[in-house]
Structures are given as C-alpha cells and as structure tokens.
Amino acid sequence: MIYVTHDQVEAMTLGQRIVVLKDGEIQQIDTPKVLYDRPANLFVAGFLGSPAMNFLHGRLEGGDRAKLVQADGQEALLGTLPAALSEWIGREVVVGVRPEDLQLAGTGEAAFQADVEGVEFVGNEAFLHLRFGPQLLVSRVAPQASPEIGDRLSMALPVDRLHVFDPASGLSIATR
Numbered sequence: 001m002i003y004v005t006h007d008q009v010e011a012m013t014l015g016q017r018i019v020v021l022k023d024g025e026i027q028q029i030d031t032p033k034v035l036y037d038r039p040a041n042l043f044v045a046g047f048l049g050s051p052a053m054n055f056l057h058g059r060l061e062g063g064d065r066a067k068l069v070q071a072d073g074q075e076a077l078l079g080t081l082p083a084a085l086s087e088w089i090g091r092e093v094v095v096g097v098r099p100e101d102l103q104l105a106g107t108g109e110a111a112f113q114a115d116v117e118g119v120e121f122v123g124n125e126a127f128l129h130l131r132f133g134p135q136l137l138v139s140r141v142a143p144q145a146s147p148e149i150g151d152r153l154s155m156a157l158p159v160d161r162l163h164v165f166d167p168a169s170g171l172s173i174a175t176r
Contacts, residue, residue: 003015008047008048008049008050009050011032012032012035012048013032015032016031016032017029017030017031018030018031018032018035020035020043020044020047020048027040027041027043027044028041028044035048038172039053039096039163040171040172041165041170041171041172042094042096042165042170043170045096045163045165045172046096049098049099051099051127051138051140052138053096053097053098053099053163054096054097054098054099054102054135054137055094055095055096055135055165056068056070056076056094056095056096056097056132056135056137057070057071057092057093057094057135058070058071058076058092058093058095059090059091059092059093060081060085060088060089060090060091060092060093061089061090062081062086062089062090065077065078065079065080066078066079066080066081066085066089066159068093068095070132070133070134070135071134072133072134074112074132074133075112076095076111076112076132076157077112077157078095078157078159078162079157079158079159080159081159082174084173084174085164085173085174088164088173093164093165093166093167093173094165094166094167095157095162095163095164095165096162096163096164096165097157097161097162097163098161099127099138099139100140101158101161101162102137102138102139102140102155102156102157103139103141103155103156103158104139104141104145104153104154104155104156105153105154105155105156106156109156109158111154111155111156111157112132112154112155112157113132113152113153113154113155114130114131114132114137114152114155115130115131115132115150115151115152115153116128116129116147116148116149116151116152116153117129117130117131117136117149118149119146119147119148119149121143124143125140125141125142125143126140126141126142126143126145126146127139127140127141128141128145128147128153130153130155132155137155139155162174
C-alpha cells in the first residue's frame with residue numbers, strides 16, 4: 001500500500017519504507033530507523049525528528065581532540081574523529097546532533113559552553129533551549145536536570161552520535 005502524508009510523525013509510525021521527497025525529487029528511501037539514524041542529506045536530517053536535529057556550522061580542526069570552530073571564534077570540542085573526516089580538516093562543515101544526543105557533559109567529556117535561554121518541562125522529559133554563539137540548540141534531557149534561564153552549561157557532543165554534512169551540497173559526509 002502507498003500512503004502519502006506530510007506529517008513526519010505519521011510517516012515514521014506507519015511506514016515500513018519511506019520515500020522522502022523535496023520539490024518532487026527523491027531525497028532518500030529507507031526504513032524509518034535508517035532515515036532517522038543515517039540521513040543522506042541536511043533536508044532529511046532536519047525534516048525527521050521532533051524537535052528537529054540541531055545544526056552547528058563551522059570549520060573542522062583536527063588533532064587528537066578535534067573541534068568545530070564557528071565564525072565568531074567559539075569552539076566545540078568533538079574528540080577523535082572518524083577517518084572519513086580526515087580530508088575535511090580545515091574546511092567548513094555542518095555538524096548535526098539530535099536533541100537526545102546533546103547532553104550535559106560529564107567530567108573529561110568533549111564539550112562546549114552554552115547558555116540556557118529556556119526550559120520546557122513536558123512530563124517525562126525536558127527540552128533545554130540553548131544558545132551557543134549565534135546558534136540556537138535544543139537538548140532533550142531527563143526532567144530531573146533543572147537548570148534555570150541564564151545558566152551556562154557544559155554540553156557534550158558525542159562524536160559517535162554526530163552527523164557531518166557538506167555545507168555546499170548538503171550531502172552527508174559522515175553519519176555515525
């Protein structure tokens with residue numbers, strides 16, 4: 001059976017194979033889990049998920065503890081990068097991270113500092129609305145984490161859960 005919907009939640013819950021279209025062109029065809037876990041491009045990554053995937057724009061810098069450097073000079077430590085990203089060192093990228101993967105950093109974790117601009121409690125979870133330089137991010141955390149507006153938090157970007165995209169083409173370079 002073919003079922004057409006613009007509702008991504010409906011598609012993800014009902015579909016066994018999903019065709020994601022943009023402007024009449026196929027972007028990706030796969031199971032809901034693969035589409036969510038390994039999006040082929042920025043459109044698919046941003047379309048699936050609620051709240052949507054966070055995108056950080058910047059230049060990838062290498063070393064044992066790689067980092068993403070934004071235009072305003074702010075840095076986010078990423079940790080050891082997969083080999084597939086070695087040719088992207090020194091180049092602009094878009095790093096995507098799902099809200100559930102953007103978590104409060106533990107001691108010694110690769111991290112960056114973000115300011116809390118809002119806290120949305122929704123029962124079994126809370127959404128932290130964060131600012132990192134010019135970018136707004138959303139983190140999905142346990143409701144027991146109760147920072148307040150104005151707090152500065154250390155947030156972790158787990159390298160094994162990141163999605164990296166070419167900003168020019170929008171295509172995935174490396175996805176977990």
